[in-house]
Amino acid sequence: MAATASAAVNFEKEIWPIFEKKCVECHRAPFEENGKKKEPKAGLRLDASWAIMKGSENGPVLKAKDPSASGIYESVTLPEDDDDHMPPKGDSLTDAEVKLLKTWIEEGADFGGWIGSKDGMPANVGGSVPGVMRKREHEEFYKSLEAGAKAVPDAVLKAAKAAGAQIAPISTTSTLVRVDFLTGVSSCTDEKVAALLPLADNIAHLDLGRTAITDAALATIAKMPRLARLDLRQTKITDGGLEALSGLKNLNSINVYGTAIGDAGLKNLANIKSLKNVYAFLTKITPAAASGTKGLNVVIK
Numbered sequence: 164m165a166a167t168a169s170a171a172v173n174f175e176k177e178i179w180p181i182f183e184k185k186c187v188e189c190h191r192a193p194f195e196e197n198g199k200k201k202e203p204k205a206g207l208r209l210d211a212s213w214a215i216m217k218g219s220e221n222g223p224v225l226k227a228k229d230p231s232a233s234g235i236y237e238s239v240t241l242p243e244d245d246d247d248h249m250p251p252k253g254d255s256l257t258d259a260e261v262k263l264l265k266t267w268i269e270e271g272a273d274f275g276g277w278i279g280s281k282d283g284m285p286a287n288v289g290g291s292v293p294g295v296m297r298k299r300e301h302e303e304f305y306k307s308l309e310a311g312a313k314a315v316p317d318a319v320l321k322a323a324k325a326a327g328a329q330i331a332p333i334s335t336t337s338t339l340v341r342v343d344f345l346t347g348v349s350s351c352t353d354e355k356v357a358a359l360l361p362l363a364d365n366i367a368h369l370d371l372g373r374t375a376i377t378d379a380a381l382a383t384i385a386k387m388p389r390l391a392r393l394d395l396r397q398t399k400i401t402d403g404g405l406e407a408l409s410g411l412k413n414l415n416s417i418n419v420y421g422t423a424i425g426d427a428g429l430k431n432l433a434n435i436k437s438l439k440n441v442y443a444f445l446t447k448i449t450p451a452a453a454s455g456t457k458g459l460n461v462v463i464k
């Protein structure tokens with residue numbers, strides 16, 4: 164497809180070496196030293212994707228697309244004499260390293276299948292969370308997803324971009340794209356989502372978080388056959404609206420953080436056979452319903 168963005172930052176090749184050199188000495192799986200058990204500082208491990216997503220004893224340290232709300236970025240940009248500057252001693256990150264980290268988070272903090280240490284990894288993580296799918300599984304999933312997806316014509320791209328969408332290939336060689344409206348969430352309405360229909364065949368990741376969409380947009384989304392990841396956080400969607408998504412065949416993860424979704428909505432989501440992960444912090448989904456959905460990892464806290 165046409166070049167829509169420069170190559171995305173590759174976590175394993177570009178970010179992990181920085182963490183490995185400057186962070187994991189203090190932020191890794193517990194280990195024994197001189198007969199004493201050493202725990203990761205602040206309960207934070209940076210030696211595995213699932214652990215980075217889990218965060219520290221104080222909560223999340225990474226918010227995709229939002230570096231300033233991500234502790235792992237904030238802490239390396241603080242002045243060196245600040246107590247919370249990371250690393251607390253030794254070499255700070257170079258300007259180039261800080262910029263890479265920032266770009267990686269802005270691009271969506273995709274681990275690209277990298278898992279890292281499996282020490283202490285919860286059983287329900289491997290192979291299900293998109294960011295931490297086993298690498299081979301990840302590659303195979305996207306390869307089969309891409310089969311038959313023709314490159315998006317330039318005119319179609321242009322029209323969608325004119326509607327305010329940001330569009331980028333999910334990897335440098337892929338015909339699949341990820342779409343967001345981060346440059347104008349409040350002006351992203353149901354009509355703007357409908358304007359994406361000409362590229363419906365190519366959309367693998369769609370981020371509509373904090374936009375002005377309603378259930379009407381879900382009917383459009385139902386027409387995106389290759390959609391694997393959908394972010395609907397803090398929108399006005401309802402339980403009933405989610406029923407429209409039941410025909411999606413490749414949806415792997417959905418984020419409904421901060422919406423009015425409750426147990427009835429979760430029931431509708433459970434009808435999507437391919438769905439593995441539901442991120443549902445600050446919703447009305449009850450713990451009983453969350454733990455009662457077989458084969459579905461529902462994260463409510």
Ligand code: HEC
Nearest residue numbers: 185186188189204205207219221224234235238249250251
């Ligand atoms: C020499 C040990 C050491 C190294 C190296 C180190 N840290 Fe830390 N880190 C700490 C300690 C100690 C704390 C807890 C500080 C506190 O509670 O005041 C901490 C806390 C943090 C926190 C805050 C966690 C929270 O939510 O409270 C983040 C984020 C963090 N480190 C990121 C990093 C990153 C990113 C790197 C690498 C660039 C790094 N650290 C390197 C020792 C280290």
